[in-house]
Amino acid sequence: MTRELDLIEELRIRADTVTSFIDQYLQEKEPSELYTAAKHLLHAGGKRLRPCMTILSCEAVGGNPEIVIPAGAAIELVHNFTLIHDDIMDRDDLRRGYPAVHTIWGNAGAILAGDTLYAKSFELITQAHAPPAQTNECVRIIAEACVEICEGQWEDIEFENRDHVSEDEYLMMVEKKTSALYAASAKIGGILGGAERRVVDALGEYGRLVGIGFQIYDDVIDLRTPEDLLGKNRGSDIVKGKKTLIITRAHELGEDIKIFGKKNASSEEIDQAIHQLEECGSIDYAETKAIKYIQKGKKMLKILPNTPSKQLLLDLADYMITRRY
Amino acid sequence: MTRELDLIEELRIRADTVTSFIDQYLQEKEPSELYTAAKHLLHAGGKRLRPCMTILSCEAVGGNPEIVIPAGAAIELVHNFTLIHDDIMDRDDLRRGYPAVHTIWGNAGAILAGDTLYAKSFELITQAHAPPAQTNECVRIIAEACVEICEGQWEDIEFENRDHVSEDEYLMMVEKKTSALYAASAKIGGILGGAERRVVDALGEYGRLVGIGFQIYDDVIDLRTPEDLLGKNRGSDIVKGKKTLIITRAHELGEDIKIFGKKNASSEEIDQAIHQLEECGSIDYAETKAIKYIQKGKKMLKILPNTPSKQLLLDLADYMITRRY
Numbered sequence: 179m180t181r182e183l184d185l186i187e188e189l190r191i192r193a194d195t196v197t198s199f200i201d202q203y204l205q206e207k208e209p210s211e212l213y214t215a216a217k218h219l220l221h222a223g224g225k226r227l228r229p230c231m232t233i234l235s236c237e238a239v240g241g242n243p244e245i246v247i248p249a250g251a252a253i254e255l256v257h258n259f260t261l262i263h264d265d266i267m268d269r270d271d272l273r274r275g276y277p278a279v280h281t282i283w284g285n286a287g288a289i290l291a292g293d294t295l296y297a298k299s300f301e302l303i304t305q306a307h308a309p310p311a312q313t314n315e316c317v318r319i320i321a322e323a324c325v326e327i328c329e330g331q332w333e334d335i336e337f338e339n340r341d342h343v344s345e346d347e348y349l350m351m352v353e354k355k356t357s358a359l360y361a362a363s364a365k366i367g368g369i370l371g372g373a374e375r376r377v378v379d380a381l382g383e384y385g386r387l388v389g390i391g392f393q394i395y396d397d398v399i400d401l402r403t404p405e406d407l408l409g410k411n412r413g414s415d416i417v418k419g420k421k422t423l424i425i426t427r428a429h430e431l432g433e434d435i436k437i438f439g440k441k442n443a444s445s446e447e448i449d450q451a452i453h454q455l456e457e458c459g460s461i462d463y464a465e466t467k468a469i470k471y472i473q474k475g476k477k478m479l480k481i482l483p484n485t486p487s488k489q490l491l492l493d494l495a496d497y498m499i500t501r502r503y
Numbered sequence: 504m505t506r507e508l509d510l511i512e513e514l515r516i517r518a519d520t521v522t523s524f525i526d527q528y529l530q531e532k533e534p535s536e537l538y539t540a541a542k543h544l545l546h547a548g549g550k551r552l553r554p555c556m557t558i559l560s561c562e563a564v565g566g567n568p569e570i571v572i573p574a575g576a577a578i579e580l581v582h583n584f585t586l587i588h589d590d591i592m593d594r595d596d597l598r599r600g601y602p603a604v605h606t607i608w609g610n611a612g613a614i615l616a617g618d619t620l621y622a623k624s625f626e627l628i629t630q631a632h633a634p635p636a637q638t639n640e641c642v643r644i645i646a647e648a649c650v651e652i653c654e655g656q657w658e659d660i661e662f663e664n665r666d667h668v669s670e671d672e673y674l675m676m677v678e679k680k681t682s683a684l685y686a687a688s689a690k691i692g693g694i695l696g697g698a699e700r701r702v703v704d705a706l707g708e709y710g711r712l713v714g715i716g717f718q719i720y721d722d723v724i725d726l727r728t729p730e731d732l733l734g735k736n737r738g739s740d741i742v743k744g745k746k747t748l749i750i751t752r753a754h755e756l757g758e759d760i761k762i763f764g765k766k767n768a769s770s771e772e773i774d775q776a777i778h779q780l781e782e783c784g785s786i787d788y789a790e791t792k793a794i795k796y797i798q799k800g801k802k803m804l805k806i807l808p809n810t811p812s813k814q815l816l817l818d819l820a821d822y823m824i825t826r827r828y
Contacts, residue, residue, distance in 0.1 A: 212657040263618060267611035286592035286660055289614060290653050293588060296618070297649030300625050304643040310635035317642050318629040324622035328615050332537040335611055 182500060185493040192233045192243075192250075193226035199251045203302065215283045215291035216298075219258050222276035223409075227392075228359060229254045231494060232367040235381050237487035238479075241371020245307040249316055249370055253363050255299035256320060260327055260359075262292040267335065268418065275409035296324075308370050316366050323362040330355025334420070338439070342429070343421040349390065356396075357389025380481045384491070387475030392498040394468040397422040398461055399503060401452045407503050413448040417441055423467060427460035468499050507825060510818040517558045517568075517575075518551035524576045528627065540608045540616035541623075544583050547601035548734075552717075553684060554579045556819060557692040560706050562812035563804075566696020570632040574641055574695055578688050580624035581645060585652055585684075587617040592660065593743065600734035621649075633695050641691050648687040655680025659745070663764070667754070668746040674715065681721075682714025705806045709816070712800030717823040719793040722747040723786055724828060726777045732828050738773040742766055748792060752785035793824050 200220060207213045229250030236246040264270070265278035266288050272278060280288035303320055306313045333351040337343045364385030368378040397415060401424065405412045415422050419439030428435060437443040437451050455461050476495045482488045525545060532538045554575030561571040589595070590603035591613050597603060605613035628645055631638045658676040662668045689710030693703040722740060726749065730737045740747050744764030753760060762768040762776050780786050801820045807813045 209654060209657050209661065211661075212654060263614055267614060285610065287657075289588055289592060290657050290660075292618075293621070294650060294653040296621055297646050297653060300642060301646035301650060304639055304646065310639045313639050314629055314635045314642075317625060317639075321622050321626035321629065325619060325626060328619040328622060329534060329537060332534050332612075332615050335615075336534065336536075 181493055182497060185490060185497055188490050189225065189227075189230045189494070192230045195247060196226050196229040196233075196250050196254055199247050200254065203251065204298070211283075212287075212290060212294060215279055215287050216258075216262075216294050218279050218282070218291070219261055219273060219276070220254075222274045224254075224258075224274060226250075226254055227494070227498075228257055228363040231360060231363040231385060231388075231491070234487050234491050234494065235364045235367025235385075236371035237367075238482050238485060238491055239368050239371040239373035239377055239381075241367075241373070246367055246370045248302050248305045248307075249366050250363075252299040252302040252320065253359065253366070255295045255302065256324060256327075257359060259292040259295040259299070260331070262288050262295070264331060267331070270410070270414070272410045306370060312369055315369055319362045319365055319369075323358040326354040326358035330358070337421040338419045340421070343426050345423065345426055345430075348421060348423050348426050352390055352393045353386065356393035357386045360389030360392065361385040377481055380478045384475045384478040384495070387471050387478065388495045388498055391468040391471030391475065391495075394423050394464050394471065395499045395501075397424055398465050398468065399501070401455065401461060403502050409503065413443075413452055416448060416451055417443050423464045424455055424460045427463045428455055428458055431458050431460065433458045433460070465499070472496065472499050506818055507822065510815060510822055513815050514550065514552070514555045514819070517555045520572060521551050521554040521558075521575050521579055524572050525579065528576065529623070536608075537612075537615060537619060540604055540612050541583075541587075541619050543604050543607070543616070544586055544598060544601070545579075547599045549579075549583075549599060551575075551579055552819070552823075553582055553688040556685060556688040556710060556713075556816070559812050559816050559819065560689045560692025560710075561696035562692075563807050563810060563816055564693050564696040564698035564702055564706075566692070566698070571692055571695045573627050573630045573632075574691050575688075577624040577627040577645065578684065578691070580620045580627065581649060581652075582684060584617040584620040584624070585656075587613050587620070589656060592656070595735065595739070597735045631695060637694055640694060644687045644690055644694075648683040651679040651683035655683070662746040663744045665746070668751050670748065670751055670755075673746060673748050673751050677715055677718045678711065681718040682711050685714030685717065686710040702806055705803045709800045709803040709820070712796050712803065713820045713823055716793045716796030716800065716820075719748050719789050719796065720824045720826075722749055723790050723793065724826070726780065726786060728827050734828065738768075738777055741773060741776055742768050748789045749780055749785045752788045753780055753783055756783050756785065758783045758785070790824070797821065797824050 204213055204217055232246050232250040232253055233243045237243050261273060262279045265273055266280045266285055270278055271281050279291050303316050304313060306316060330351050334355055361382045365378055365382040368381040400415050401413060416438055417440055433454060435451050437447045472495050476492050479488055479491055529538055529542055557571050557575040557578055558568045562568050586598060587604045590598055591605045591610055595603055596606050604616050628641050629638060631641060655676050659680055686707045690703055690707040693706040725740050726738060741763055742765055758779060760776050762772045797820050801817050804813055804816055
């Protein structure tokens, strides 16, 4: 527990640097209302796990963490852009306990707020304090991650309309939708920190595996964490008909979740469905899977020398499956 | 007229190269339906004016046009991304005579199709056959243009809810929403063609001025071109309540356009409103403005040696205000 508290403090320091940088980067821009919309979720909290991974990766390969702040900020902007657009697509009205961007500025405003952050992130990455060839590689990595995010989100939506989704299909979707950006985060930290290719590749693999574990565990959290801590409606994935690993597993076990995809289910019905998923073991199943991905991801870091930053990357991996929200 | 026909043939050759390149670049990607949606408007026509400007600018500074094809394709993808998202925001159901992307794949599908093209364009620009520092500058220029496009589109929507918009405000909006990408197109052609800084700047200014003329004239076309040629509803800007230069001018002249912003206006009412705008001279006023911007833009090219490619850039500028759709 002390280690987790230490980690959270170490993350907070780096997260604050990134947030300040973004705030300064986006301040006093016009039209001001567009930028207020674009910054809305940034100011609604968030742990900045991805830029922290970039900074820690840079540190762990012996790089100067100062030089990756713009790149880390760029990654956080990409993340925020995806949240804004996802909330429109998934018709989610709450995010981190705050109203989603589209509930305040409408769909048009939210589309534009996301598009602006998207462009700003590429603008930012070109300002990395690095040789142009390295910067260029970072642009390519982020662009490719963005393509994967779109492909994964498309599949996630498409899965809602399908009767059956296999575990492999789910995992491939998550790898694109969520873990591609974690892989990019760690890789870019390594590249800008001056690491050699095999170290960069190992960091990318660490990010990829940890990212998959993160998303699987995120679906667990959606069912186990109380709403006030969660910042959104508990069990929202169930009523939206999201084919999470928990659901695909329950279906494989022959469980029939009656309110699956039922938008107007009552809290009691949702509690009952969650109880059913606990009883059949599918939530535990997902949790175990998440733990395995995290363990595999941590192994990738063997290539790094033992330093406090490496330890923080290991602790960050563990945190993905110990956090409550 | 022969010169215009020659130009159209010269543009067609270059446009075909860009289209083939994009087709090949986006072929056999999964999920295939996402890419079908993303390519929908590309296959619905379009003149590829922006990538043609990039290629011609490269040629006119003595560069090898082959090397700017990926960059030209990237710019065309940015343009298509903005069309897809704009159609959602403006609730336009027709584009180039084809159903808009969101009418077939829904808002979520269209948001993702646009986001995918956005990412693909940055992926593409990193593949420019150029020294990394040049590529990097191109990424920055496109990213900055994308930011401006978002800011301009935000203002365009915001203007719909305002009683009064001045001519200057309209022109500043257009400069961001439309001409920023033309400026980027010409600049990038110059940079990748190896031009020196003052030539690159002159090309950027050419693109900026010609882009403003293009948009003003586009609003003229919306009122003067028959629907079958236009590929969308004639006078759509009027019923949507768009504050074009034609409208701001009419308002200045004290004209009251009764159906302005009236979504369900009849064809007769629209014809009448267009007649009123012709009579008060505001359409001619806009046309004259457009011509002036084009003339100013052409003057910027004095810095270039006289070559067939320079002549095509001059003809392309003229084409902006002679085309009928």
